[in-house]
Amino acid sequence: MIPNGPALASHDLDLYYGEVQALKKITLEVPQGRITALIGPSGCGKSTFLRCFNRMNDMIEGVRVEGRVLVEGEDVHHPDLDLERLRKRVGMVFQRSNPFPMSIRENVSYGPRMAGVRGRDRLDEIVERSLKQADLWVEVKDRLDSSALDLSGGQQQRLCIARALANEPDILLLDEPASALDPISTAKIEETLLQLKDQYSILIVTHNLQQAARVSDWTAFFMLGELVEFSDTTTMFTNPSEKITEEYITGRFG
Amino acid sequence: MHRQFEAELDEIKRTILTMAGLVERCLVDVARALTTGDAAVAESVIAMDDEIDQYEVTIDRLATEFIARHQPTATDLRFVIVAIKLGPELERVADNAVNIAERVRDMDASLMTNPLKDLLRMLGLAQAMVNDAIAAYVARDAGTAREIIRRDDEVDSLYWQLFRELLHFMVDHPDKISRAIDLILMARFVERIADQATNISEQVVYLVEAREIRHVRDGGSRDEGGSS
Amino acid sequence: MRGSEPSRPSLITDRVALPPGLPGVWTTALATVLVLVMLGMLLWIVVVNAFAWFWPAAxxxxxxxxxxxxxxxxxxxxxxxxxxxxxxxxxxxxxxxxxxxxxxxxxxxxxxxxxxxxxxxxxxxxxxxxxxxxxxxxxxxxGPDGSPIAADDEALGRLLADGARWRAERRRLEDRLAEARRPLTRLEEELDLRERSVRADTEEGRAAIAALELAAGELASQLGPTLDGIERELARVVEDLVTARLAISAGDRDLEVTMDQVVEVSWPNRMGLPAKIATALRQGVTFLLSEPREANTEGGIAPALFGTVLLVLLMSVAVVPLGVVTAVYMTEYARPGLLLRLANQAVNNLAGVPSIVFGMFGLAFFIYGVGGAVDRTFFSDRLPTPTFGTGGLLWAALTLALLTVPVVVVATREGLLAVPRSWRDGSLALGATQWQTLRRIVLPAAMPGILTGLILAVSRAAGEVAPLMLTGAVKLAPSLPVDATFPFLHLQRKFMHLGFHIYDVSMQSPNVEAAKPMAFATTLALLLLVVLMNLAAIVIRRRLRRAYRGQTV
Missing domain, CATH: 2.30.30 (SH3 type barrels.)
Structure with a gap:
């Protein structure tokens, strides 16, 4: 880990789904301790790009990656890479919340348990810390053993955030985490992300421009698999350099 | 989101208040300069102008960024819009104070007491109006704001009174015409300061009640604020 | 309302005599009714015919x-x-x-x-x-001493009670005798096997036989007194049983029944409804718990019941791991492609193979092939008497396992596919290995599907007769596959089975008319057994489904 280096980086990243090229020569550095948003019209590759960093694209048939993808300075496609360790270092929250059919406690402690952490006290500590960080502790502390499926949508998503945080990652990847939620739950999640900002480096894909404007420090605009523009959020929303960026942000298309 | 939102909103308000504080100090110093004829005090007023100008730019920048990032609505939106409008008004108040200070600096020590007393009274009223308008803004008090708008009439009538006085004086003392003209000009500047205070009050009413009272036939005021 | 356009028809229509979709509804309803009626008829026929077996008729x-x-x-x-x-x-x-x-x-x-x-x-x-x-x-x-007893209710009652006591005593003594004799019996069996074995003529064969004979002789003299004692007691009881008897007049004929032969005496014409119900229930219990008599046409089905349950258990133990592991590999690990598609097709087709073919396969492969090899390796001194080279519980269970494996594989596969992808992705994204994801998330969630497969498999095992006839089910087994001698579970033994019993009683019994109620009673028992096992699995599955909400199976 290079001190003050980028949390995530890609150099000339090309990604193919079979014959179709989904990402074209993406070179981007995501800064540490900040929230970076990826915006762009549907199908522009932003989620695909996000998934490169924890190698979740490996699940998909026929995926081919060229170029370098670095997490904390290390190449994630290195043959000796410890995949499980990568995925603990880089946590992910999905578009639709996906709590496991278990209790809240078991959900949050899943990552550490799979990593070999034992001991009721230790695990309880982790569960409490993670739920507090995700701003869910107060609401569920009296029913940690009830099923996670009984929570509301917004609560479930915060549970998923807590679950990812339980692994004590350095980086959080969020793929449209609030797109399925009502405005109040969305606001809660955004608030949580802002609180987490200092300790974690956050990369969030969102199709909601206002959300990107509200929450992020840096914004990257993707289109048709290419990185069109990357700048600090204020500039991006008051005076973008590229014409297409301006047209997208002002809602002229997409 | 809430915290950052409130924090940035707060920053805008604080910047306006800081700017208003500086403007109020300008007015206090101008009054002193007029009373004592102290050129040094007049200079210090003129020196503050640049700093006050910068605040106008800062407020605009903060407000623009806030709108771009947070898309405020309702009261928050009106607040930001009003902030954008208050900047220039305060800046113009400062400019008018500077204009008065320049006249004081260039005038010699011999002054006419009577017209000067009236002028000082006018300035006092205008000062009060500016201070009260800012206070009404902070307190979101539309009632006081409306009352301030009514006080403008007094300042206007004082101005015309002074004008007629000095006109007579110029006829009687042709050798002191330039000094009389200086006084008339200074009175004009003060009258404009009062108008700017009125504009600020109109914005306060808009902020609090979402009601537009500019350019309205009844109950409104003449919009005279002009640039300096 | 826009004025210049032609008005559209009102949403409220005139009542049509026959709404257009109705005939479709009736047809489908009719089909459902037909199915239900047939099911009802099935149950009715079985119950009515089994009724005669349990209900005390006048x-x-x-x-x-x-x-x-x-x-x-x-x-x-x-x-x-x-x-x-x-x-x-x-x-x-x-x-x-x-x-x-x-x-x-x-x-x-x-x-x-x-x-x-x-x-x-x-x-x-x-x-x-x-x-x-x-x-x-x-x-x-x-009476037991040979003297006549009055035929009044009281005396008869006493005699019958005594008779029951003696019969119980006899059973007890017989058990004790067998128990005491057991070591000797074992030696004798061993001796018998060796004498008949191929190696009887060899040097070592003869030596072994001689040694066994010696040992048997010694043991016999050792046990002699104990055995004699028990045998004497037994003889006394038997004498009582054989001497005491009832004289019965049946219309134009007379006959005598010794207490030895009496199983139960009842006066059906004296029974009111409650008594009849009690008798029917008692008969039901006896039916389930006692051994068959008279070439399976009388008595009970206890060994067949036990054999069926044991068979089902063994089959489940074999088929569930095999089927689940196969399905897991095919769904989770195998690389998609032509080979996988062929494998899938093969499994699907296996489900359509007639069960008798599996029986033949079991005979050829398990019994002659594997069983023969086992015998040659481990039990050579008993040959030519086969131990595992003949039909038995193990081979029958394995054959049925093969028969039902496609069902379990398909059901497990469906269960696995129904696990939402989001759960798998979520687990992997948290740094779990594929195996951990499988073990902690996917398999538990697929349990309802696996249980469905098991339910189907169990139903087939309880009911399939053809393959069992070839691989180890018999009309009358000398002993249960489970007893107190090591190794307690004797997988090579032949066993009795409810389905086979029904066939045997209906087709092979010497007295078909008399056996009819018994056949239907056994059918009812089989039905109830299957229903019970299915219910248990369904209850378990329902509880699991509730815990694993959020999926479609």
Whole structure:
């Protein structure tokens, strides 16, 4: 880990789904301790790009990656890479919340348990810390053993955030985490992300421009698999350099 | 989101208040300069102008960024819009104070007491109006704001009174015409300061009640604020 | 309302006589009703026919017009063949029992030949150890010492109680004897096997036989006194049983039944409804818990029941891991492609193979092939008597496992595919390995599907007869596959099975008419067993489904 280096980086990243090229020569550095948003019209590759960093694209048939993808300075496609360790270092929250059919406690402690952490006290500590960080502790502390499926949508998503945080990652990847939620739950999640900002480096894909404007420090605009523009959020929303960026942000298309 | 939102909103308000504080100090110093004829005090007023100008730019920048990032609505939106409008008004108040200070600096020590007393009274009223308008803004008090708008009439009538006085004086003392003209000009500047205070009050009413009272036939005021 | 456009038809229509979709609804409803009716009929026929086995029927005395008297239970009515004079007549089927008298169990009497039928309360039904039921009136009794006893209720009651006691005592003594004799029995069996073995003529074979004979002789003299003691006691009891007897008059005939032969005595005509119900229930319990008699046409189905349950258990133990692991590999690990598609097809097709073919496969591969090899390797000294080289519980269970494996594989596969992808992705994204994801998330969530497969497999195992006939189910097994001797579970033993029992009783029994109720009673038992096992699995599955909400299976 290079001190003050980028949390995530890609150099000339090309990604193919079979014959179709989904990402074209993406070179981007995501800064540490900040929230970076990826915006762009549907199908522009932003989620695909996000998934490169924890190698979740490996699940998909026929995926081919060229170029370098670095997490904390290390190449994630290195043959000796410890995949499980990568995925603990880089946590992910999905578009639709996906709590496991278990209790809240078991959900949050899943990552550490799979990593070999034992001991009721230790695990309880982790569960409490993670739920507090995700701003869910107060609401569920009296029913940690009830099923996670009984929570509301917004609560479930915060549970998923807590679950990812339980692994004590350095980086959080969020793929449209609030797109399925009502405005109040969305606001809660955004608030949580802002609180987490200092300790974690956050990369969030969102199709909601206002959300990107509200929450992020840096914004990257993707289109048709290419990185069109990357700048600090204020500039991006008051005076973008590229014409297409301006047209997208002002809602002229997409 | 809430915290950052409130924090940035707060920053805008604080910047306006800081700017208003500086403007109020300008007015206090101008009054002193007029009373004592102290050129040094007049200079210090003129020196503050640049700093006050910068605040106008800062407020605009903060407000623009806030709108771009947070898309405020309702009261928050009106607040930001009003902030954008208050900047220039305060800046113009400062400019008018500077204009008065320049006249004081260039005038010699011999002054006419009577017209000067009236002028000082006018300035006092205008000062009060500016201070009260800012206070009404902070307190979101539309009632006081409306009352301030009514006080403008007094300042206007004082101005015309002074004008007629000095006109007579110029006829009687042709050798002191330039000094009389200086006084008339200074009175004009003060009258404009009062108008700017009125504009600020109109914005306060808009902020609090979402009601537009500019350019309205009844109950409104003449919009005279002009640039300096 | 826009004025210039032509108005559209009102949303409220006139009532149409027959809404267009209705015939479709009726047709589909009709089909459903048909299915339900057939199911109902199935149950009805089984229950009604099994009823005769459990319900204590009245014993009748029938007097013919020519004065002949018969005693028995009216089992059915049928149409008599037309006689001169026309008209339709009924003919009675009377079960007279007392088979030992003249070999007949049933008598058919035309209604017109019957002068009177009545049901005297003194008529009795005696269930016997051999030769079936006896019907008639008890006219006398003899005690254990040979002296006559009055035929009144009190004395008879005492005699019957004594008889029950003696029979229990005899059973106990017989068990004790067998128990005491067991080491010797084992040696004798071993000796017998060796004498018949191929190696009997060899040097070592003869030496082994000699050693065994010596040991057997020693053990016999050791056990001698103990055994003699028990045998003497036993002889005493048996004598009592054989001496004490009932004298019964059945219509025109007389017979004697020793207490030795008496299983149960009842007076059906004296029973009110509650007594009959109690008797029926008791009969049900006896049916389930006792051993068969009279070539499976009498007694109970306990060994068949036990054998079926044991078979199902063994089969489940074999098929669930095999099926689940196969499905897991095919769904989670195998690389998609032509080979995987072929494998899938093969499994699907396997489900359509006729069960008798599996029986033949079991015979050839498991019994002759593997069993033969096992015998040659481990039990060579017993040859040519096969140990595992012949039908037995293990081979039957494995054959059935193969038979039902496609069902389990397909059901497990469906269960696995139904696990939402989001759960798998979520687990992997948290740094779990594929195996951990499988074990902690996917398999538990697929449990309902696996259980579905198991339910289907169990139903087939309980009911399939053809493959079992070839691989180890028998009409009458000498012992249960589970007993107190090591290794306690004897997988090479032949066993009894409910499905096979039904077939045997219906087709192979010497007295088909008498066996009919027994066959249906066994059918009812089989049905209930399967329903019970399915219910248990369904309850478990429902509880699991509730815990694993959020999926579609």
């Amino acid at each position: 014993v009748c005395r029938v007097v013919e017009t020519d004065g002949a008297e018969h005693v028995g239970i009216v089992v059915g009515h049928e149409e008599a063949p037309a006689r001169a004079g026309g008209g339709r007549e009924l003919r009675l089927q009377l079960k007279v029992g007392n088979r030992d008298l003249d070999g007949r169990d049933f008598l058919w009497l035309d209604e017109r030949d019957i002068a009177a039928i009545d049901r005297p309360q003194s008529l009795v039904r005696v269930v016997r150890a051999e030769y079936g039921d006896a019907f008639g009136e008890i006219v006398g009794a003899v």
